Amino acid sequence: VQVRDKAGSTVRDIRVLGPVLMIVFGLVLAFTPAASVGVTGSVGNAGNAGVHSKWPEDGGGQPPIEQPPPESPPTEHPPIAPPPEPQPVEPVVEQVDEVAGEEVAVPTESDDDPMLAEQVEAAPAEQASLPRTGSDRATWLVAFGALLLVAGVAILATGHRSASSR
């Protein structure tokens, strides 16, 4: 079904469809950011990223960073970005992960170090979601959605106005 607007274009016209998609997806992202950081995710050809990040030389055999245990409930997970390189001298928290809703620290050396235990307890909650930027994914997705929304409205309005003035 084609619905004509005043400018003579149709909803199947990319000049209308494009900005409408931007608006719709902007709204989806802006209002459902939490769902967007659920248990699964893919970044297009990131299927291949799984291939490369677990190249056999790396040892392989480990689930990808985004991969939760199959039986775990939906949780937010650390970003795809890899954990920092291990510090050779002092035992530090290398990565804070969530397993079945609980934060689990993965130390570089020993779990027995009391200093390490203190660091684990002191790890802020936001560190579990995006430790290196201080912002969580939901924030980025809301911003991204808002940007799409504004841009979509602007394109739609500009196109409609210039078509009407012709």
Add this chain to the structure above:
Amino acid sequence: MTGTTPAAPAPAPSRPARAPSRSLVGPRVDAWLLGGLGVLAWVFLSAPGPVPEGLVPVMSGVVFWILLALVGTHFGVSYHLAYGQGREAVLRRPFALVVVPVGLVLATLVLCMAALMGADELARGGVQVGIMAVFTLTGWHYIKQVYGVSRVGASLQGLGIPPLIGKILRYGLYPVWFVDALATWVPGFLDEYYGFGAGVTWVPRWVLDGMGLVATGGAVVVVGCWVVLSAQWGRLVPATMWAPYVAGFLWLTRPPDHFSAAVVLGALHAVQYLACAHRAEVAWAVERGESRVVMWWTSVFGGALATGMLLSYWAPMWLGWVTDGTSVGLIPAAMLFVTFNLHHYAVDAVIWRSRDGHLRRIVKGPG
């Protein structure tokens, strides 16, 4: 008709036909977009030692989302290029554009039904086949694009390639794909992806090592072709030809680890893709008599960004969030990942053929 009356206004002088541009985006940036950036990124990310301290926060912040957006946009644009030409054009390629997506959707439904009926082994096995198909064919998709953009780079310069050398340049990349694919077939690969089996152990490790040598041999032969072409053309092979090959060879046979493995490779592939798609879309708009090309372009790429991000990132996340814990588990999310990847590969396999309008638009401009 007896001729024009004196009062009739003189016809506007016709605009001289513009010669088609010899570049995709710009003569100084094309080679960077088609492969130069990839080579630079590979060198930077493959450097021995830990990732530089200053890089990590940048990579996981704004840059991370830009990379995701590039990947998503390239998915979205491919749908417009394939399906935006109308029903007739779609029906000229029914297998790739109709049968494949419908078949993948049906397969998803069947696997979900199997899971609901308790045939868990069948359901999980089916998803594993799908995931393995994506892992295996991603390299094929990449090397086909490397060959394609390299030929476009030559054509834009008016440089003809003899058929035999064309075949060598094309099939010389296949060992590179095999290396990429075999990495998922040897022991030691991922145990799981999306909670499903990923990776098989059908091939011993030495086959992968051997294929790496074959790929290196193929690269030497390709370089030999460039030398022959240079002699024939009386000039060096343009960077738009060799840069995609160098980047493809490095990334697919010796991929760096770290963050690069997650999204950088996909984004580089997307940049290469979008440079060509940009030119095709602009020429297509002119061909359609579109007077506001910028508006067209913005609408296309904005819509592609939204669609691509929705399908490739948000939808699998949302599906997993909704269905995890139910009888179907992560099957819908995993199969969505499989479906849009395999569908995209099928789309690209048909829309960039020489007889298709988009390739002509890229090389010769609006028809």
